[in-house]
Amino acid sequence: MDFRIEDITEEEIDRRLSVVEPLTDSVRQLVDAVIRSEVSDERLAAAKEKVDAIVADLREQQRPGSFGTPYTKEFIGMPWGNAAVGARNAVAPPLRIQRSPGLAECEMVLGAAYEGPGGCVHGGVAALLLDQLVGEAASTDGLPSFTGTLTVKYLRPTLLGPLSARAEVTRREGRKTFVHATMSDADGVTVEADAIMICPKDFVLPTGDALPPAADRRLDR
């Protein structure tokens, strides 16, 4: 796992985000445009050439593997490659999660890129987003928690469009945290999930240190 430390200021984080977030958003627009475009085959082929040129340009300098999750020395996390919340990841809607102790909530608009059954959210996407949310709810006290078990119940089809989601810790038992989560549309809950999150035994940082006291960690912004 990649939890490297990167010693930068919060201002530097903001500066980097101000560059990459608009780019990622443009790529999201590109994904949506490719799915829904009805221009001619010739124009689609021409678009491919332009996209390939951009990819070649970006690949001139590339980090190996994935982005990982760097943390500042103040333990502000930068999970920018994350599939649900990543600021550099056009696959992520992205979720913009509000956290308070034991609770994580967000509103989102899921478009054509998240389709499963026609016009509906893919069940795997709903599970992905709820997995992130239960992870964040379990981690609001600063303990890293990994999903041990995630049980998802699809109550009725979730139509693409504006949605909200919520995850709440129901109880903690030693290293285990139990979390209940829901995804809802304007008419109520469409998907519910229950998770058992586990804090790994003797978790240590890449520096070899134990985690600092929870109060000193923010893990993310």
Ligand SMILES: CCCCCCCC/C=C\CCCCCCCC(=O)SCCNC(=O)CCNC(=O)[C@H](O)C(C)(C)COP(=O)(O)OP(=O)(O)OC[C@H]1O[C@@H](n2cnc3c(N)ncnc32)[C@H](O)[C@@H]1OP(=O)(O)O
């Ligand atoms: C610089 C600071 C860095 C901090 C980092 C902070 C991060 C948080 C910040 C921000 C939130 C981010 C949010 C992310 C969201 C995304 C969530 C995901 O997608 S997570 C990826 C998918 N999940 C995995 O890949 C897990 C893979 N599995 C494992 O690593 C292990 O199996 C693990 C950790 C789950 C358990 O391993 P063991 O060795 O600790 O477990 P044992 O000691 O055997 O058991 C402990 C207790 O847990 C139960 N248990 C173990 N495995 C279980 C399971 N799979 N399901 C249910 N219970 C399980 C056992 O029965 C036991 O319970 P009894 O104490 O006896 O009551």
